[in-house]
Amino acid sequence: MSNISLLEIDGVSKSYPGVIANENVKFTIKTGEIHALLGENGAGKSTLVKTIYGLVKPDKGLMKLNGNLYSPNEPRDARSCGVAMVFQHFSLFNALTVAENIALGMESPPSIDRLSSKIETISIEYGLPINPEKMVGSLSAGEQQRVEIIRCLLQNPKLLIMDEPTSVLTPNEIKTLFSTLKKLKREGTSILYISHKLEDIRSICDTATILRGGKNVGTCDPKKENVRNIAKMMIGETIKIPKKKSTISKLIALEVDCLNWVPRDSSQKQLKNISFKLLKGEILGIGGVAGNGQDELTDILSGEILSNKSTIRLFDNSIGDIGINKRRLLGLLTAPEERLGHAAIPDMDLIENTNLTAHTREKLVKKSGIIDWKKTQEFTKNIIKEFDVRTPNAKVAAGSLSGGNLQKFVIGREVLQKPLVFIVNQPTWGVDAAAASSIKQAILDLASTGSAVIIISQDLDELLELTDNFMAINSGEMSQKINTQGLTVDEIGLMIGGTGAYWKRHD
Amino acid sequence: MDFSALNPVALLASLMIAATPIMLAAIGELVVEKSGVLNLGVEGMMIVGAVCGFITAVETGSAWFGLLGAALGGILISSIFAFLTQVLLANQVASGLALTLFGLGVSAMIGNGYTGIKPPGFNTVNIPLLSDLPFIGPAILSHDPIVYIGILLVILVWYFLNKTKNGLVLRAVGENHDAAHALGYKVIWIRFSAILFGGMCAGLGGAYLSLVRVPQWTEGMTAGAGWIALAIVVFASWKPFRLILGAYLFGGVTIMQLNLQALGVDIGIAYLSMAPYLVTIIVLVMISSNHLRSSANAPGSLGRIFHASQ
Incomplete structure (x- = not known):
């Protein structure tokens, strides 16, 4: 220089x-x-x-x-x-x-x-x-x-x-x-x-x-x-470091058993022999390099892609073959990775976006099929307040919010529905530090109330910080589940590369 | 039924003539769509070209001046679309449909009084020796010059799009207008020019109908040729040479149905007249059923409005 x-x-x-x-x-x-x-x-x-x-x-x-x-x-x-x-x-x-x-x-x-x-x-x-x-x-x-x-x-x-x-x-x-x-x-x-x-x-x-x-x-x-x-x-202020309080019970909240899935076109990844158990109150991290099957797994768990009835169990119900809304009623909620276009519709306002995913669980549609806008609006205002979504009002288009604020809205909308199992893909991707820390805290708080959470992420530091257990995903296969405590970024790096002791390949 | 009455030389010759107007309009639309703009007004631009070309040719007594008039007419009407969609950022689908309706109406108005007149024609090309070849000569090598100009234009467009820097820029604008803008290319200006080129080609295609193919002026004489041109662009997966194939295929179907009608085949005339349009629909369905292949080559920003916001 x-x-x-x-x-x-x-x-x-x-x-x-x-x-x-x-x-x-x-x-x-x-x-x-x-x-x-x-x-x-x-x-x-x-x-x-x-x-x-x-x-x-x-x-x-x-x-x-x-x-x-x-x-x-x-x-x-x-x-x-x-x-x-x-x-x-x-x-x-x-x-x-x-x-x-x-x-x-x-x-x-x-x-x-x-x-x-x-x-x-x-x-x-x-x-x-x-x-x-x-x-x-x-x-x-x-x-x-x-x-x-x-x-x-x-x-x-x-x-x-x-x-x-x-x-x-x-x-x-x-x-x-x-x-x-x-x-x-x-x-x-x-x-x-x-x-x-x-x-x-x-x-x-x-x-x-x-x-x-x-x-x-x-x-x-x-x-x-x-x-x-x-x-x-x-x-301009000091960041709060999220506090973790682990309350894992022995009850199995979600079980995936021998999930095999063959994609319909070449842009998707095949999933091979995925099995794991998620306990009540547990936060499970799934890490991997983009494009190794995370999006497909998210869609199968959320119900966007249907599989065999018996491959996914939510408490006492086999839910592999039922759709998103029925899964929501049973308590499984998902926040997908893409904020704009998947988790929220950019041109619709926050109230409308709230209704889209919360209508079943929060009963925002009357029996007659008419939307209960008043109730929807209240729920939306609650999300904005609880999650500190910075927006002039609830009637602005989702697409006009900054990335961090929209992400807080998307996560808040699901968390406030009190899911029994919450699946979130890339919760803090492209989000500024202050928003990321409040999202992380919300996820930890949710787990401490007894909900089970799966965080799918490429941000290894985030996984180390938040999760109780960790699994790596590589080419559509998943490693064994191991305790996150004591893991280093280097060890995780090896695991997501598909090598190391925690892999048992099924060929 | 006597199929021996069908003369293959005459069939092939009339096929080339039937294909030319669709090919001209389609190559223009291909350039427009490659730049990311969907102009559904091809039918309207064609008919305006047809009437402008016809009137100019009759008034000047020269078919070549007719072509010039058609090109100018096509450019003029397409500039309305360009202004609406590129400057005022109007919806492209609605503006295109409006352009078709406007074109049909305005052409009927200015063409009033020109029905039943015979326009001046073109001399056919006579290539020494080659045009005298048996079969190939009369079938392929002795048409009016526009047939060959059409094919030449397709080749030039292919060369422009694939071999020149400006062609690459035009494809880039159609593929991802935000990225092209970030690199400093003038998206609106490039699209504006492409739309005017599309208007010119559609105008020429229309004039070919009124000056050579029919040749006279009647209201609504394009009879859906513009829609077929639009379909052929998709059929060709936005590739210029496949566009020639598509135009000849549809030209062929049109000629076959006309000949079958003349032969008195025992199928209702209505069904035969439907044939080219039915084939258009079937081909489009077949192509779009394999969405991976057709979408792979579709311009990424097709039909999307570009606004240079921060």
């Missing part, structure tokens, strides 16, 4: 009707440093980054690149000045090949054949193996990110912006990414690294600028600064 400044941001402000996204933000990125931009969801990180990349024009303030005035009108200008960006929700085209995707990000791409060989050279040089002829839609999240990174590297950027790069990656993919970033740094490329994950930032960033409510609230060296202090700067 040198002391020459590459990009100076001086007093940048941007406001939208009703919201101040950035207010007088000032900091400097030096040549060859990895600079973290840290903040909660809604702190103004995205707007600031879009300003640097030319997608947003600031209301006030200046930017200087290498000492020259820098005011990109569009991403093209930014790219020609050597600023490249890897997006959080990748800006990729699933139906196009890797090479075509990369060509789209270049000003004057060479022919596809020549580009393909260039891609191969760069991918070997930086340890990012990729096949340029493959369709992007068939790649894993980690591979798709490689495509984005290679697209940037082909432009020899001076500044590489990375927006939440590790949110979709497995621990191994994160290691690969970090070694690539370190190599780039040695070559003199500056990196602006946006994240809300403190651990990531402590392990590779040289400097951190912290945003809160659109303002710059501090700059520090993340390796030297105390984690709690940084978190405090980010959130």
